[in-house]
Amino acid sequence: MREKNRDFVGFFCPQSIAIVGASTGEYRFGGTSFLRKLQECGFPGRLYPVNPKAREVSGVKAYPDLPSLPEVPDLAMVSVPARYVPSVLEQCAAMGLTHVHILTSGFKELGTEKGVALEREVERISREAGLLVMGPNCMGPYCPGSGLTPWGAIPGMNGPLGVVSQSGVLTQRLTEYAASLGVGVHKAVSFGNGAVLDATDFLDFMAGEEEVRVIVMYLESASDVRRLLDTAGKVSREKPVIFWKGGQTDVGAATAASHTGSICGDQVLWEGFYRQTGVVPVRSLTECVDTMTAFCLLPRPGGKGVFLIGGGGGNSVVSSDTCIREGLDVPRLSGSTMGRLRQSTPQAGSIPGNPLDMARVFQDATCLNEILDLAHEDPHVSMIVVDRFIPRKAYHLKDLPDSTPAVIEGMRARGAKKPTAFTVDSDGGDPELAREGALLRSRFSKAGFPAYPSLARAARALAHLYRYTAWREKEVTRTGPPKA
């Protein structure tokens, strides 16, 4: 384990936490809500609310200040007003409390002289005392494996993701969204203004975590872009870094300045950054989650040829257009595959080929499994997308039992040697259809096969998977395998 990874244990696996600024009044965001969430998620360590005016907070004995605690806690979560933060840090330094998460906002992001000065003060004290600080203006650490889920999906779900983010709200949503698809988070950090520890520190940390297989970053700025570039380039050769840059437009950059006090820099610079580092650039929450799901669940593709299995002529046309636009290919199938398909598509209205337009596959799992076997044997096919359909009144289908279990069984038996994704469209304002769609997508994802609400979203995710794979192979050929 890298040196820094040992250093960060206090953030992600604390045995004891001081919550500085937990109030006794009504439930509100801050120390109080963090304390309550830690209780709710069953955090197994010791909790110490710090509040000079309270004897207890939320049923837990409170202490007037940090020096009064019965031990030096592994971590302090600080939510006192910004002007008191420097003195809290000085107390931490004095007592040897090294890991601090500053939840409080009201620093550089205000854009005021006072805010900037206060943040400099935080930085100065921390550097002088060697404090490890997350923040200010952030949600801090998240680690399901150690019961530390004071925000985001509760209970947390452990898994292959490492999340490094400058937005608390986006990260909360990300952990919840991923968990609903059965994709867990090993460790996440919302680090806000990044006054002391910054994006590069946390990226480097996630790179050193063996359990983290896929890294997701949401970034508005970096204090040292050169250092981030070097680190991202190195890490990308070891594991994929899905990279979501906020503030890519002038207006977005101005917004970021008031969010995390970020100077976003030149967009042209960031385009160069993507090319040089091999990070996987995404532009929205859905694209981010779609992509990380593909990277977490799928093997790497051998090429960019996608076989599209579904029904409906218009769907097939539009799906072809979509894949081509995303930089994928929709290749002709091999002669032997076509021969077999012609035998199995005698019905009028079906069109053998790629895309395969064959409504029968929606309801007949045996037929679909045979076609998936063919696809796995066809050298022209590198990836597969299977459209699934929720039967309903609008269509001319027979009532048949749900074929999903048999499809999943077939997938498992075959072993996913070629990346295979599913699509289930349930968009719109029909609550029952939406519910069924989400359920079906989660069933596939939880079985290990990513499922998307549209072909457009599946194609984008697979295109990222293909491009990263091709980039990495080229890099490894050029410079040898990454060092462990």
Place this chain on the structure above:
Amino acid sequence: MREKNRDFVGFFCPQSIAIVGASTGEYRFGGTSFLRKLQECGFPGRLYPVNPKAREVSGVKAYPDLPSLPEVPDLAMVSVPARYVPSVLEQCAAMGLTHVHILTSGFKELGTEKGVALEREVERISREAGLLVMGPNCMGPYCPGSGLTPWGAIPGMNGPLGVVSQSGVLTQRLTEYAASLGVGVHKAVSFGNGAVLDATDFLDFMAGEEEVRVIVMYLESASDVRRLLDTAGKVSREKPVIFWKGGQTDVGAATAASHTGSICGDQVLWEGFYRQTGVVPVRSLTECVDTMTAFCLLPRPGGKGVFLIGGGGGNSVVSSDTCIREGLDVPRLSGSTMGRLRQSTPQAGSIPGNPLDMARVFQDATCLNEILDLAHEDPHVSMIVVDRFIPRKAYHLKDLPDSTPAVIEGMRARGAKKPTAFTVDSDGGDPELAREGALLRSRFSKAGFPAYPSLARAARALAHLYRYTAWREKEVTRTGPPKA
């Protein structure tokens, strides 16, 4: 009413329908399923199954052939095998049955000499006898107002949409999707290969229908692009034509050839087509429905400045980026609006401005309504997007009653003078969240305010609305108002 619109009454408001090729066997796609769906949707006219081997089909008296019918029906739906279609058309011609929908496939789309010859035969007979023919290879007419919903949303929902489409599956989905958001269809047609009546004929027809306020087209090819271009240009000046072109890539075009026998032509030509006609080009089902919902429900914007109301700093940054990329603007608010906002955003963590980052609006309808009033007075604001939030465990919110009814009440009282859309994110694999999200979006849409699953989708729809409005104003200034 235009001449042609009177001509098409037999398609959309038939009093009697012959279903040629309804079989007595098990339920399957074709005459049988169409007959059953017409029964299911309570079609109020007379139904005549035609089948030489049956006495009745699905409880309805059957006739051996068309000449045996007790009357000349207004419409024939033909689903006999392709080789028998010419003789059925000759029977129609002989008895004065002028409106024919050919459901049967197996014509030009096969790409075989025989298929092409058979389609030419259909065309020749129809032209010589003056038959009006939809198809072959299509779902045909759909008209909720006359109880004619043999496919798509059942029961149908009447409304402002006119749909002209070369894909039955996409159109079925479109009608169902729109209905789930409270947006109805006045008339729709799936016209398949378009051997006799083609895209331009149906576009012209929809233009003449007073009740149709927004036209949606899914097109793979046109037999006469020059004629389509002239018509689309004229119609666009009267009402928006949302235009979804399938087969925009080489692979997509090849797929279209096997779907509807279409020769898609040069992509460059179509780009020119969009520019010259003022149609609103879309590229996917979701973009199509998102856009048509905006056009059906919203007034036209006075400019491209969007006011973004929501919460979360990261969300605000990303939302700004997204709007700018879509060609919208996220302008500074007026001084007086900013003054008022600063008064109402004293909470730490809130950021007054545009985007407005203020978690309080999620739960406090009074506060949101005040801000919406400000937005309506601010001359910098032309459009508004309000983010709505479904409270859940992942977040640090209080339990409060649902503020949606008060928000909708406020919107109605204000009158939507500026286009206002809502966003409700419920993506992922959580069935209950998905259900609640769809329900909330449908509540807003059904109240007259479009609601989208993401800001990206809202921004795209509003950008289309803005661009079409600007194009139309310029056109009208240039050439005078459209003729009624």
